[in-house]
Amino acid sequence: MGVRELAEILADAADGVFPPADGSVTVVAQPSAREAGVVAFAAHAVVFTDEDPAWVRDTLAADPGDPLSAPLCPPFLTAFAARTGRTVNNIDLLSVADRLPGEPPLALAEARHREHPRVVRALRYREDVRVFTADGGVLVLGRGVAGRWECAVEVDPHAQGRGLGRALATAARHLLPAGTAVWAQQAPGNAPSVRAFQAAGYRPVGAEALLVPGRP
Numbered sequence: 001m002g003v004r005e006l007a008e009i010l011a012d013a014a015d016g017v018f019p020p021a022d023g024s025v026t027v028v029a030q031p032s033a034r035e036a037g038v039v040a041f042a043a044h045a046v047v048f049t050d051e052d053p054a055w056v057r058d059t060l061a062a063d064p065g066d067p068l069s070a071p072l073c074p075p076f077l078t079a080f081a082a083r084t085g086r087t088v089n090n091i092d093l094l095s096v097a098d099r100l101p102g103e104p105p106l107a108l109a110e111a112r113h114r115e116h117p118r119v120v121r122a123l124r125y126r127e128d129v130r131v132f133t134a135d136g137g138v139l140v141l142g143r144g145v146a147g148r149w150e151c152a153v154e155v156d157p158h159a160q161g162r163g164l165g166r167a168l169a170t171a172a173r174h175l176l177p178a179g180t181a182v183w184a185q186q187a188p189g190n191a192p193s194v195r196a197f198q199a200a201g202y203r204p205v206g207a208e209a210l211l212v213p214g215r216p
Contacts, residue, residue: 006031006048007146010039013205014096014181019044023068025060027053031146034125036084037210038071039094045071048146051083072209086211092185093194095202097173099180104171106164108132108139116154125212126150132171135159139168141175141182145210149182153196165196173201 006028009019019026021043030036030050039046047056059079063070070076077088111131114123116138122129126142133139136159144150151172155165172182184202186193198204 005029005146006039006046007148009046010146010148010183013041014098014183018042018205019046025057025071027056034213035145035210036080036086037089037145037208038077038080039206039208040072041206043068047071047080049080049084051080055083056080072207077209077211081211084211086213089210089212090185090187091207091209093188093204094183094185094206094208095197095204096181096183097169097197097200097202099176099178099182100170100173102174104174106134106167106171108134108171111138122152125210130175132175134164134168134171136162137164137168139171141172144183145208149176149180151182151184153193160192165193166199169197169200169202 018041023043026044026046028046028048030048036049049056060070060076063073063075065073072091081088109132111133114120119129119131119140122140122142126144129140129142131138131140136156138154140152142150151169153165153168169184176182184197185208186197188194
């Protein structure tokens with residue numbers, strides 16, 4: 001692959017066009033000072049960092065494990081965090097869905113408060129954050145990694161098991177600007193969240209680990 005930007009790689013993935021599944025690693029510049037990390041597709045990883053690409057490749061080559069999984073394994077992520085002075089967030093399933101026309105499938109009210117834990121987290125990692133509430137749930141929409149639209153949902157315990165998570169994830173698709181897609185990260189162990197987003201039409205495209213500024 002030639003020199004590319006992360007935003008371009010993600011846009012292609014949203015359209016179903018992925019880097020070659022040849023076991024290689026692409027290193028691209030960070031989209032901003034806030035964002036460094038790894039996106040792993042099928043047999044191809046993209047590391048976005050302002051560190052020397054030679055350091056990335058040498059560190060990966062030193063891992064005696066499976067080279068296909070090395071970019072998301074603890075040895076590399078630990079070295080990456082130590083090198084950059086960052087903290088590794090969760091390794092998430094990365095999924096994407098296209099915009100849908102029309103109104104969302106449930107009544108939403110746009111909120112102005114910023115105290116909800118989901119909102120507090122979103123403001124750390126996203127710009128242009130908007131918050132919507134429904135009876136029993138919260139939808140957060142904003143621009144995250146490489147400017148992509150991202151959403152997260154939260155369902156109150158008393159409202160779980162009724163399809164509200166799926167409805168909120170679907171609603172995010174109706175709130176996008178024309179011609180855009182929305183991305184979502186789910187912890188692989190959170191099976192209800194994974195099922196809700198896939199039921200809402202989000203397509204799994206890979207896995208992602210973000211390194212955020214500062215140590216715990």
